[in-house]
Amino acid sequence: MFLNVHSQYSLRYGTMNIETLIAEARAKNIHQFVLTDINNSTGCMEFIRLCRKEGLDAKDEAGNITKSAYPIKPIIGIEFKRAHQLLYIGIAKNKEGMKELNDFLTYYNLNQLPLPNQPSEFKNAFIVFPFGNKKELNDNEYLGITANEINKIVGKSIEKIRHKLVVLQSVTVKNKLEHRLHKYLRAIDLSTVLGKLQDADCCHEEEIFTAEDELKQKFENYEFIVENTQQLLASCCMDEYTFGKKNKKTFTGNVKDDLSLLTKLAIEGVTYRYGKNNKEAIARVKKELKVIAELDFCAYFLITWDVITYAMGKGYYHVGRGSGANSIVAYCLKITDVDPISLDLYFERFLNHKRTSPPDFDIDFSWDEREDVQDYIFKRYQSSNTALLGTMSTFKDRAIIREIGKVMGLPKAEIDDFSDPTKDRLHADNVVFNKLLYINTMMKGMPNQRSIHAGGILISEEPITYYTALDLPPKGMPTVQWDMYEAELIGLDKYDILSQRGIGHIKEAVRLVRKNKKERVDIHDFKSFRYDPKLNAQLSAGTPIGCFYIESPAMRQLLKKLSCEDYLTLVAASSIIRPGVASSGMMKTYIQSYHDPENVKYLHPVMKEQLEETFGVMVYQEDVIRICHHYAGLDMADADILRRGMSGKYRSKIEFDKLVQRFFDKAKEKGRDETVTKEVWRQVSSFAGYSFSKAHSASFAVESYQSLYLKTYYPMEFMVAVLNNYGGFYQRWVYVHALQQTGAKVNLPCVNHSDNVVNIDGEEVYLGFVGIQGLENRLIEIIPQERRDNGKYTNLEDLIKRTQLTLEQAIILIRIGALRFTGKSKKELLWEVHNYLGSKTKAIADKELFHSPSKTYNLPELVNSEIEDAYQELELLGFPLTLGMFDLLKTDYRGDILAKNLEQHEGKVVKMLGNFVCDKTVHTIKNTKMWFGTFIDIEGNFFDTTHFPNSSPIYPFRGKGCYLILGKVVLDFGVPSIEVIKFAKLPIKDNPVLITDSKPLKQKLNKSN
Structure with a gap:
């Protein structure tokens, strides 16, 4: 009788989860209903599974199904809406029918087209139109009529549509209270206040489960409508759906051939990894292969190997991590670079007969190569059977308070106040606040919106649309409408194809070494540098800036506290740095x-x-x-x-x-x-909630060592690679500073030397055009390309004509010093560009056929200062290069001691000067805030500070700049830090002349001083 039931997966519309829907149906003695969420099939498989479980659980001690707990028959479909207007409801007769509905919705989603007024002619699905919306009906099409619409057919001839009328009793909420919650959800969805909601924006209060007998009474004069509805439901059956092992079954097309190929590859890999006749390795490989074959995971390994082989053939670098790195077969197939024998890793953590959860490989690629790998997978394994994994974000934490406050029409200041958990006691008797909390309790944990998983890909044996419709999120690849948990329960094991910038650092550094040093680096030869004393010295010194996973202040301190000098200690450190270990x-x-x-x-x-x-x-x-x-x-x-x-x-x-x-x-x-x-x-x-598997930590540690190797032996090329892959933990200026410390001569961008990114030639480094605030992307690419095609620029006029510079863009390049090759000062060039372009903002459209020299003028001497240059660099780059931050200070004082001498002053109160790097806020057990700061001293060395709750509010961080720090030196396992007593940002010198009318940067930098 219930053909149109919504769950919470009708996002910001339905209020009941699947379990609640089933419980409500049973309470009303309802034995079947159709789940038809709006424009999605997210909950369909969950609905079928939970109904079946309900049936299994509803047995007496003798194993008989009890009459009072008769199981519910699940029927699934989709409600199709366009611009919040109901078009029609699709109801699947069977598994094929659900595929037809999912395919239909998928087509319009992937092509980003609006749903049509008339759906496709489905062979295995019914369509129910709202009463009055369709006159001519196909065999599989019906008209749904609500109890309130019966008056529309009273006294009218309905013989032509008599057999097409069905009961349309929608279900959206549990009761009147939840109808109020529904209104909050609708207001949030429509970005409006409750008072502006229209009736058409919301469901009716009657959209609840009612006893079937009660519903039949409403149609007592039209029993044929009830009969039509029951016949429709009776003709639907979802028994074809089964759960378990839905991944692509074979790689070669034959299970035996899969095992033969996997065995061949693994044995060949043993020789590559361990040399000939390594009995221990061969025995372990055979043991793993037996389990892999018994659990039908040969295809899973071979598909992963195939993806890796493709990537390596393209010259892509990857890191295999996660529990999959416990497998020696994965190691021999080059899926991972972690040796499970030397680390005593056990395969059972990854795959075993008792394991209830599916295993998966986590494969990292460079951020700029992953998309090509994903594209290969879609093409290689059929787009109909391949999709990205989705995820479901929920209403959570204090963000709900903000959403509720907005739709209630509360002022921002009041919402901010209510959102601060430290002020809850102050609002205990506030009626509005308590109402917010109550709605918050009801809404918390409800699905909010569908999104995309970080990197999961599903490869199914049969088309994925049997189980879900597909979305097209900004990523631009088909994505399932449920998450990893549902995928696991359905029987689909994901392949995690991820990206990270650390791999980009390594890949780019290797390329730059080959180009700049004419040397080749085998970065995969981990064994050759694992025991390198120079690398391990950097670890114990805590100086691995730019190196993946080990450059953060907390990790650097941990490495120093452990005096970490070997790979195994780093493996452990990679896991104990996680929040759970520290907090416990x-x-x-x-x-x-x-x-x-x-x-x-x-x-x-x-x-x-x-x-x-x-x-x-x-x-x-x-x-x-x-x-x-x-x-x-x-x-x-x-x-x-x-x-x-x-x-x-x-x-x-x-x-x-x-x-x-x-x-x-x-x-x-x-x-x-x-x-x-x-x-x-x-x-x-x-x-447990924050820990890594040992193999995962080991994979991270391998990558850390690879970065460390490049940083140790090719420091300039490595730091350029870090900059060109958008840095890491710190701001860009920190890596420029680290590059300068290698001995490289770092130059400001120049139109005749710079590329779009940072380049290096010997020890000469030019910053790229990327990173110059306000410079158009078009020019970032055109300036170096035009120079490569047609030679260096001769002067400002030549640059303007060849690149079609506008006045605004020309001024940016002049102010950053990118035309210093002309030998003219910035002020002379500014006179010249205004003389040439006047007040024009448009570019000169065409290049000249014949050159006409522009007029020249005799200018008075225009004085330029380094302070002025530094201000412009701060504005356009975010950091000064001509001068350091210490050079900009009004004071000549540089502190009483330096970072390198801190250990000698344990227990003493010292005064230091530091250039601010970063800070981290943490909450104490008493829910107060404290901070940890990181600074660089005048010699370029890092030091750390601790700011306890009693001092932080009085002496706050005020952004980039240099700070005077008074504090006590403490040593923790020999690693010094300063417990701050007083703390103040220092003022910088005035900018002698502002070239343009832009806001003086000094106001920002000296703010609050």
Whole structure:
């Protein structure tokens, strides 16, 4: 009877999730209904699965289905709307019918076309039009009539449409209270206030589940409409849908051939990785191949290998990481560069008979190469069977307060006030605030909008539109309408094709070394430089600026505290830097134990037995699994589910809570001390949600070493590569500073030497046109290309004519010093450009056939200063190059001590000067804020500061510039930092002359001084 039921997946419209819909239907003794969310099929598979589960659960002790708990028959479809106007409702007869509906919606989504008034002629799907919207109906088309519309047919001849009328009872909300919530959702969706909502914007209050008998009574004079509806529902069946193993089944077309090819490639890879006749490696490969074949994952490995082979053939560099790096087969196929034998990684973390969650490979490519790899996958494995993975963002945290406040029409200041959790007590008796909180509670966790997963790709054996319609997000590739959790439950294992800038740094640096030094670097030959003392010295010194994952202030400090001098320590550091370990206090415990392993106190003998390598501290995801298994007695599958649940990768809270209880129950059964168990659980729960697998950390550490190798032996080329791949953790000026420290001569952009990006020739470096504020993208490309095609520019006039510069753009280039090759000062050039272009803003359209020299004038002496240049560089580049920030200070004072001498002043109060690099805000247990700062001293060395809650509000950070810092020097495991007592930004010199009428940058830099 219910042909049009909406769930929360009718985004910002429906209020009930799938489970609630089923519960409401059962409460009203409804045995079937059609889920038809608006312009999407996100919840269809979930609906079928949960209805089947409901049927399995609804049995008595003898295994019979109980009458009161009779299972619900799931029927699926889509409601099609255009501009919030209902066009028609599609209802699938079967699996093929759902594919037809999904294909139809997918076509219009991917081609970005509006839905048509008339749908396709479906063979396996019904179409229900709103009453009065269609006169001529096809065999599969019906007219839906609501109870309120019966008066429209009273006393009228309906013989022609008698067999086409069906009951149209829509369901959108649970009750009147949720109808109010529905209005808030509609106002948010339409970006309007509640008072401006029109009736047509919202559903009717009657769009709820009612008992079928009650609904039939409304049509008691038209029983044939009820009969038509029941016949339509009876002809629909979703039994063809099954769940499990939906990935592409074979790579070669034959399962046996897949195994033969995978075996051949793996054995060849053993020779490449380990040399000939390595018995240990061969034995492990054979062991893994047996499991891979038994679990039908040969095609999964071969498809990943195929993608890697394509990328390597194109010269692309990749990093294989995640739990897949536990596999020696993956290592031998060059999917990963992590040796699982030397690191004692166990394959079972990636793939085992008990594992309930699908494995996946995380493959990183350079940010500018990933799209080509994705394009290859779509072409190679059929676009109909391939799609990007979606994700679902939800209403969460205080952002909901803001959304609700806006639709209520509250002023911004009041919304800001209500959004601050520290002020909740002040608003405890505020009626409006309490109303906000109540709506917030109802809305929290509801789906808000569909988006795209970071890198997941699905490759299905059958067309994906059997299971979902496809969206076309800004990425420009077909994307499924559900997320990784639903994909997993359906039976689709994702391939993670990701990107990161760290790989871009490495790739570009290798290219620059070949070009600038005429040397070739085999960056994959990790074994040859893993033990290089020069690399390890940089690690222990904490100076790996620009190096992937190890350049942040927190990581640099950790490396120094550990005196990290080897790969295995870096592997551990890559995981213990994660928030969970630090917040639980286990990072400090690990560092203490690392330096004093003889006096480690283990919480329990099992901790010593399982975690001796990491001094009793859980460092990796595998450690969490081991402790849950060996200490508490959970089996490996449950232990892994528990770990996944703590990392937010397990949807069912009820099932997760049961596992938590089982942890304690099983531990008690094993006779574990309750106090010890509670502490073990504290460590497990605080850590597991943020930890890496050991193989993942090892992959990151390999990439860190590769970056470190390039930085150590080819520092100039490496830092140029970092700049050309848009940096890393820090602002651009920090990397320019690091480049200068290598001995490179860094020059401002020049039209006769610069390219669009930074270039290097020997030790001469020219900044590129990218990064000049206000310079048009057109000119960034044209200026260097025109120079390469037709030779260097001779003067300003020549530049203008050849590139069609406008006055505004010419002024930018003059002010940044890009025409200094002319030998004229900036002010002379500004006179000249105004003389040539006057007040024209348009470019000169055509190049001259014959050159007519422009007039020249005798100008008075125009004085230019370095201070003036520095101001212009600050404005146009974001940092000064002609002078340093210290040179701009009004004071000549440079501090009492330098960063390199801090250790000698432990416990003393010192006064220092530092150029601000970055800061990080953290919340304390008492919900107050404190800050950590990073600065560079006059010699270019980094130092760090700590700002406790009692000092931070009085002495705040005020953006870029130099600061006078008074504080106490403290040492933590030999690493110094300053606990700030007083803190102030220093004023800079006045700009002698402002060339244009633009806002003086000094106002920004000296703000609040």
